[in-house]
Amino acid sequence: MPVLIISCWVPPAPCLLTPRAHALRASSRSGVAAGRWPAAAAATTGTAAPAAETMMEWWPPVPQEQVDALRSLNGWVAENMLPLLTPVESAWQPYDYLPRSAEGAEAAFTEAVAELRAAAACLPDDVLVCLVGNMVTEEALPTYQSMGNRVDGVGDATGSSALPWARWIRGWTAEENRHGDLLNRYLYLTGRVDMRQVELTTHHLLRNGMEMLAPKSPYHSLIYGAFQERATFISHANTARLATQHGDRTLAKICGVIAADERRHEAGYTKVSAKLFGVDPDGMVRALADVMRGKVTMPGQLMSDGRGGGDTLFARFSAVAHRAGVYTASDYGDLVEHFVRRWRVAELAGGLSGEGRRAQEYVCGLAPKIRRMEELAQRRAARGEPGLARFSWIFDRTVVVG
């Protein structure tokens, strides 16, 4: 699962949600109890949630034609998406990349752990922070699976449904589950991080959950999935590169196999989104603009180590990832440009409403705007003094940011 799309570079613009939904989203952001109250708000702000009987959840209903469009693709999903999942028999498992702990091989295990620790001793703190942030985000997988099952027309209605969409969600989850496991065990063995603080952060993130722009909408969810999988691919691939630079070949392999998984998952969400652009170009281009205009909340956005403080933990982690080159604003601009080209958004002509044409224009002009804002941000950063961010994950040491 995806790590981060830095949304603060996206200029504010009118939202395509209905006024009612917009008001509810705004109220949830400001912590007002007028409608939806994210459970995470109380956890992260320390503000008490309203009494249970006054809470309600409301989102605009998903148009039936969108649900029908998704259901009509079941056969297509079976033919084009399910083959992207690796058969269990040939899939890698975390144990393949870690010291073998089986009984009878104690000496070899001890030696392998010593080698792993010696290589990891060379990793600088910024790489460790990026690894922990990525790992914690991967470990919140239960949140993402339940998110997938909440989407109209896609979800696994029974928990063991034989329908292709449901099989995709379960297969995707099973593959993703290895990512957090592998990174977690690697980090534990290195001894380089405060594992209890890391585990506590995962615990907080799972309790806090994640906010979605339009949680039941299949169009929004699939577009979001494509962006997030590509962002995660970039992030793990860049971490693999840094691991190689610092001489940790085990970590480079670990991040490499995870990145390859993200790449396959990206292919699935990208292909199905392309298919939907053919079926309903107006609905999809409006959803794409909506995802871009709305605040793209990240899967790990609500992470916390329980320490409070000024900037959120996620903001500090993002700043470190940006400076380390693991995931940058420039990557985000590239991502937008990539999908606009891949889905041939500029070439959409027939079947667009006025709103659809405005969405098309907005989306096609977005990448250059992001790049301009990035240049300005970099110039500002070059003029200012770099800051320091403290992380409990690395025993309260500080890392340079900005």
Ligand SMILES: [Fe+2]
């Ligand atoms: Fe993923």
Ligand SMILES: [Fe+2]
């Ligand atoms: Fe993942």
